[in-house]
Amino acid sequence: MSSVNTVQGSVDADDLGLVLIHEHLRFRDEAVAEEWPDRYDAQAELDAALEAVDAAKSRGVQTIVDPTAMFGGRDVRFMARVAEQTGVRVLACTGIYSYDYLPHYFENRDVDAMAAHFVADLQGGVQGTDIKAALLKCAADAPGVTENVEKIHRAVARASVQTGAPIMAHSMPAAGTGPRQVQIFEQEGVDLARVQIAHCGDTDDVSYIEGLIEKGVYVGLDRYGLEMFLPIDKRNATAAELLRRGHAERLMISQDYCATIDWFPPEAAQVFESRGAIRNWSMTLVFDEVIPALRKDGVLDDDAFHTIFVENPKRWLTA
Ligand SMILES: [Zn+2]
Secondary structure, eight states, X not given: OOEEEETTEEEEGGGOOSXXXXXXXXXXOHHHHHHOGGXXXXXXXXXXXXXXXXXXXXXXXXXXXXXXOBTTTOOHHHHHHHHHHHOOEEEEEEEBOOSSOOOHHHHTSOHHHHHHHHHHHHHTOSTTSSOOOOEEEEEOOTTOSOHHHHHHHHHXXXXXXXXXXXXXXXXXXXXXXXXXHHHHHHHTTOOGGGEEEETGGGOOOHHHHHHHHTTTOEEEEOOTTOTTTOOHHHHHHHHHHHHHTTOGGGEEEOOOOBSSBOSSOTTHHHHHXXXXXXXXXXXXXXXXXXXXXXXXXXXXXXXXXXXXXXXXXXXXXXX
């Protein structure tokens, strides 16, 4: 029996149940939030997180993986509060979410020193608590795998090799980052069965996604509702084709929903909705629209559903 770290302590992997693999209880810049706290409404943020998680729970979700890392305002006390009040398990990560920028602190320390920070979060506890991270996080986006991004990937990889923790890597299919990210993990000796390349569902290039699956990694079809990257019909068609080709055991389906996010002024959400850049983005969209569509298409039966939402998360987190 293997166990998994949650913000409420270690649980048996068999008890994770139905998992949403990629959702954010809150996403904000920790530096801005620290410097101008009065620009943030703490109660409204908490209420939004509780509402989103309760809605997911009403669809049967028992566990949420929240891969909010450094620069996303990771706050395990906030996560623990939400987990406590909703009864939904939450898994926290360690790592750095940057498309290139690194603080001088990490610029002037080497890969192994960076990795040691991640290992401490996985084995000791995060932010002065005894809450241990369950997974590692890194990112590559439009700038590609820059020198700094590569450094973070190698540090994450080394922390994974040392601890056995799984890795989630934000990727950008439009910039073709996935193969290079996988290559770095491979060079560092990571077990690729512990790697998840997030946001693969932002492309409908099935052969690109299949190329990653063939390396043995999981792929995230995890941004349902973010129409600006790819509309839901194309996301579903891609998922259906991958299922038809027998890849259920490598797929992760989620929404990358942020209960609150400070990237834009509050009024922007309505503008995005009205322009169709986001549509019904929530922690329940996959249950309300995606699964019914895939079932109707005949590509998702009960077994495949169980594989994607129960078995895959468990296998990735514990293999
Ligand atoms: Zn995310």
